[in-house]
Amino acid sequence: MDIRELEYFVTVSELKNFTAAAHKLHISQPAISKAIHKLEEELGFQLLDRTQKKVLLTEEGVVFLSLAEDILARMAAAQNTMIEYKNLTRGTFRIAVPPLLGAYVFPQLFADFKKSYPSLEMSVIEDGSSTAVDLVQQEDVHVGLVILPPTLTDLHSHLITSQEIVVCLPTDHPLSSQPFLTFEQLKDEPIILYNEGFVLRRIILDEYAKYGLVPRVALSTNQFQTIKALVAKGVGISFLPKNSIKVVNHVTKIPLHPHLFLEMGLIWKPNKILPLACKAFIDFVNEFEYVK
Amino acid sequence: MDIRELEYFVTVSELKNFTAAAHKLHISQPAISKAIHKLEEELGFQLLDRTQKKVLLTEEGVVFLSLAEDILARMAAAQNTMIEYKNLTRGTFRIAVPPLLGAYVFPQLFADFKKSYPSLEMSVIEDGSSTAVDLVQQEDVHVGLVILPPTLTDLHSHLITSQEIVVCLPTDHPLSSQPFLTFEQLKDEPIILYNEGFVLRRIILDEYAKYGLVPRVALSTNQFQTIKALVAKGVGISFLPKNSIKVVNHVTKIPLHPHLFLEMGLIWKPNKILPLACKAFIDFVNEFEYVK
DNA sequence: CCCCGTCAATAACTTATAGTTATCATACCA
DNA sequence: TGGTATGATAACTATAAGTTATTGACGGGG
Missing domain, CATH: 3.40.190.290 (D-Maltodextrin-Binding Protein; domain 2)
Structure with a gap:
């Protein structure tokens, strides 16, 4: 039982015509016949009554149609959701911001980022500068906006402003x-x-x-x-x-x-796959000319 | 985006291991790798983080996992429902029964049928003997339990009792x-x-x-x-x-x-695909020895 | 009433792709 | 630092989805 088969069945049910469904789906009519037969073979009974001129749904076909439509709708919804993540019109990431930076660097950055990506959600953890680096290390947050320590062992960083x-x-x-x-x-x-x-x-x-x-x-x-x-x-x-x-x-x-x-910048863990929203933020900060 | 791919992804997500998932699904490990890659290619971003020893879900992967699980659950539910229809543990059909037969032939028949198929639902239309034949002709009901007219033009019939x-x-x-x-x-x-x-x-x-x-x-x-x-x-x-x-x-x-x-029997339309429940009823009546 | 047009089924063949085996690259553990 | 476990890659095979050509059946119009 395949998504494609469900799609074919739903289309035939709508149009009540194998040939028309084949046209709509841009495939040949025998492909439809085959798929419907395979579905009926799997289920063990007929879904469509082809004895009359018009194709009619059997009683079981009516039941199956509503189930199939539900599944296809959810499939489409899932795809749309993922497209939103891809398009950066949906997404979240976690960022650690210590109070000092939260007070006067972050608000500007955040406001400008929001202008470019109004649908992205940012979860700010304000947990003190000393722990921000640890939070990134432990992957509790995706990025940290911190005062850059002189040596960063195994973290990537990007200077925002000095x-x-x-x-x-x-x-x-x-x-x-x-x-x-x-x-x-x-x-x-x-x-x-x-x-x-x-x-x-x-x-x-x-x-x-x-x-x-x-x-x-x-x-x-x-x-x-x-x-x-x-x-x-x-x-x-x-x-x-x-x-x-x-x-x-x-x-x-x-x-x-x-x-x-005082050097301030973003830090994040390399080799760690970040949410697209977070990557967008890092890229945004990279290109962002912070007014000195 | 295929049901099979979703299944593979969900299994890998559960086991956090491609090889183990391949075993569980009785296929080879490269087949899993390929399917996951295809899925990620389609979506445009990674679902699984394979940089560490353990396979980890990315943030987008977590979202997709719940969507995929929902779709698979509904798919399984749909299949189970259809299996119930196949097994005659679910189903409905409509039968026309005129008052006279409804009074003393039908109750026995109905009771015995229910004993064999307790889950099947029968919708009885008690609409007068003269219209019962018409209801079958117009396909408003699937079968009629009627006093058999001397000539039946284009309906199938089965004598129950004389x-x-x-x-x-x-x-x-x-x-x-x-x-x-x-x-x-x-x-x-x-x-x-x-x-x-x-x-x-x-x-x-x-x-x-x-x-x-x-x-x-x-x-x-x-x-x-x-x-x-x-x-x-x-x-x-x-x-x-x-x-x-x-x-x-x-x-x-x-x-x-x-x-x-007085000849009493079942009538139904030939060439018309009946619900499995109705076929079961006709078969049941065929084998049913009605006490004369 | 019969013929013609429409439409699904079938057969034979082609193409696409899912899956396989063999092998390699890499990360972790001792 | 070498061994093991694990995922990626490449080349190949097998499966099944799709195609064209054709047949057969039903129904409406002359």
């Missing part, structure tokens, strides 16, 4: 007119950082450590807005990606010397 | 001790008959007419029991199939001279 980290000072701070600043100059300033577990905090503290310095952390938070407001009020200085702060009253941005950069 | 029509008299009637009776002897007796439209009434009146007689109809009814009770009470005489009356107090049955018979 953001400079700048010092944020109150406008009336004595150092606010310098063209650039060194960690040595900032060693005694109280600093405001992200909470423990955030990548940016780790990076800043590691930089201080490079010069043998241990800064005095005045306060830590996980709120972006809070950091900016506290800097404006003169509570302390901070370090933020240049683009994340546009124009804020009473806050001056000064580059570090030497420059400090 | 019942003698006997005169029913009150036991104390002056003619009740005769060995047989002629219509001449009965010409002045008030008679009790079935209502207009019943075949038996027509037959009795036609017999009277044969001898140039017009009987006096005392009363007509469509109730069997009423006729018997009225005869017992001495209201009049009647004519009934011999077997339809067993032992009734105060009623004597006397054969007619010449004997009058």
